[in-house]
Amino acid sequence: MNTADMTARIASGKGFIAALDQSGGSTPKALRGYGVLDDEWSGDEEMFGKIHEMRSRVITAPSFANGKVIGAILFERTMDSKVDGKPTADALKDRGVVPFIKVDQGLADEADGVQLMKPLDKLPALLEKSVANGMFGTKMRSVIKSANPAGIAAIVAQQFEVGNQIIDAGLMPMLEPEYDITAEDRAKGEEILKSEIVKHLDALPDGRQIMLKLSIPVTANLYKDLIDHPKVLRVVALSGGYSTEEACAKLEKNHGMIASFSRGLLQDLRADQSDAEFDATLGKAIDSICAASSS
CATH class of the missing domain: 3.20.20.70 (Aldolase class I)
Incomplete structure (x- = not known):
């Protein structure tokens, strides 16, 4: 996708933007929610390695490329890393997902x-x-x-x-x-x-x-x-801390506003799920968030 393609995708695409931009302060909490405990990593490098494994698994899951995720927000380290052997931005574009970067x-x-x-x-x-x-x-x-x-x-x-x-x-x-x-x-x-x-x-x-x-x-x-x-x-x-269900119910009442959820997208994913279970869980969240974004 070139810039014009990405602009059109974001302007009028039917779907939502995934927030995959947890940074240093929020990463341990995100890992715990995923089922990776604090004693399973030591130091920033291992911590960021664990969170990149999670994000890579999300990005490469079949349901993530079903057309309902139109964009994804990344943390700088995720942008600097690779997914499927490609720079993360390129891996996203290959799946029809427009890449954003957290800059604050x-x-x-x-x-x-x-x-x-x-x-x-x-x-x-x-x-x-x-x-x-x-x-x-x-x-x-x-x-x-x-x-x-x-x-x-x-x-x-x-x-x-x-x-x-x-x-x-x-x-x-x-x-x-x-x-x-x-x-x-x-x-x-x-x-x-x-x-x-x-x-x-x-x-x-x-x-x-x-x-x-x-x-x-x-x-x-x-x-x-x-x-x-x-x-x-x-x-x-x-999503602001709301659960997926709460956030979707509130979003449905706001016509033309689409989701950019983090917790609401990832809350039920676990490291010990099989690939099939992981994709089914992610796909269910994607479907519900996309439906709420289509009002």
Whole structure:
């Protein structure tokens, strides 16, 4: 797939984007969920080797190439590794899956009810490497904890500022100002978030587009204006800690929003499953997430 093919696939493809981008901090928890205990690896290299084995097994499973997974978000080490003897991005494209790369370097301490991204000092080098590896887009996460207008304005401004740098490098930015699903004031805060995003979208120069990855809103179809905005390629939803069933049920109420789940996709996979059991379990999750993304 070339860039035009990948753009069309993401813009109008029927399916969802898999989040396979657990990094250092979240990897041990992901491995435990997969059934790989802490005493089965020692040090970062072995840990990342174990998680790459899991991701490779997902990517090479027959159900992953059934056309319902239109994109996948990778961690840098996964991009740098190989699947089936090929660079991971190429292995994904062979399966009709558009590759994205996680580019943030973690979260800053909370201030004004939000956690901004830490300074992205490695971004220029990572973008250059990502282009060389044939990636289509990027993803970067920050988190909103409360309906603080100043904090939400700051988080959206940072996302768009970095997003423009990513566009300049020739990649599609997926902005992820996640709203903590446990926040009691989320409905109010999501209205503020939407307003801030629209303001920045309207200020984007002609010819520029971004993607958005957002928590499934409290108010169904709140983000319809964002989905329909000409400067938004696609709006995707994060599972935010919901189970597959919960996330899918909530997503179905939001027309035009598609999934980009991690836990919701991988929660029932286990290292000790046979290949047939593994693929059947993965395929069931893929089918349910795709159905919820087709509303």
